Amino acid sequence: MLKLKNSIMNKLIAFGLLIVLASCSLLKSDGLKKNHEYVSESGLKYTIYEQNPKALKVDSGDVIYVHYVGSLEDSTIFDSSYDRNQPLKFQVGVGKVIKGWDEGLTYLHKGDSALFVIPANIAYGERAVGKIPANSTLRFVVKVVDIKKPIKPWNVEGKKRIYLDDSLSYVIVEKGEGEAAKTGDRVQMQYSGYFTDWKKFDSSYDNGEKPFEVILGRHRVIIGWDKGIVGMKVGEKRRLYIPYPLAYGEKGRMPIPPKSDLIFDVELVNLESINYPKFDLEGKDTVLMDNGVKYIVGKKTDGKKVKPHDVVSIAYVGKFLDGGVFDASYDRKDSLTFEVAAGKVIKGLDYGMLEMRVGEQVRFIIPYKLAYGESGREPVIPAKSDLIFDVDLLSKKDVKVTL
Missing domain, CATH: 3.10.50.40 (Chitinase A; domain 3)
Incomplete structure (x- = not known):
């Protein structure tokens, strides 16, 4: 009797397994x-x-x-x-x-x-x-x-790994054509980012996003990108191996844990060289103001002169003394609008604007004490940085001050 029960039980179990397998098959198909x-x-x-x-x-x-x-x-x-x-x-x-x-x-x-x-x-x-x-x-x-379907890590087997400074390295996966990207160029990229265990943390491909746009060397991205993309040509695919000091550092940034070395597969989709207006400064006098700001008028006009609390619109290029650009309104294809002498910009620029007339182009050389001071504004502006601003005054509005 016991054997019969066991036999029946075994058949029921087998039948149950068949049902489960059939169900799985149904789902899989x-x-x-x-x-x-x-x-x-x-x-x-x-x-x-x-x-x-x-x-x-x-x-x-x-x-x-x-x-x-x-x-x-x-x-x-x-x-x-x-x-x-x-x-x-x-x-x-x-x-x-x-x-x-x-x-x-x-x-x-x-x-x-x-x-x-x-x-x-x-x-x-x-x-x-x-x-x-x-x-x-x-x-x-x-x-x-x-x-x-989500993109997978590119195959770099057999391709040479090239090392740069600071332990940054890269592999050229596919070659591109045309001019090489340089600091100051506007670039459009598609990318996927991975941890060293190949777990993906971000991808413009997977997110269905438009190419990511950035101007190289403006500290708008991690240092490893600013350095690693230089030299790429349109259509080039490159794998960047970025040590954590050139990525998100010791603290990290969600979803990047502290001290994370990162890998990026990047594709250069488009490249645009940005040309800034050149002011005619040759042979022009340099004027030293009492506050320490120097200026050179490249283009003089008879336009209305700026007064305190006027609202002005300017196009500008901000540079270090060695000529390196750290910011420019032209990068954003826009102008900067602000109230003069209201603390909206650095003191040196506020002082300088009061010397300008509408339509003029002026270069200001601003001492660090009237710019970003002793501490600077890292990572863009180092400590004690004297700055140059080439300013084109586009327009101004008189603002009535109520007493």
């Missing part, structure tokens, strides 16, 4: 029925309307393009990508959208459409967001328009 409502463990309800099981499937980490219509349970529509004639683009599984979307979209393929009924706990919860009341169950009809 994406054997979901059209127009059938499924409910996941999280409470997400999903019904697939259009199905393309042979197409690329959505996975966590993919960048996808999705059209959608969002509505409340009473069918009130609160948002629609169709109204904007543009699908929503985002990376799946990294918290860019509500949890119900991050889960539900992984059941779909490119070209699939579905209905998601998302309970509040995996939507916006107790928060009211725009037209969505707190604790709302949401309905989304979604269509996956396109899928882009």
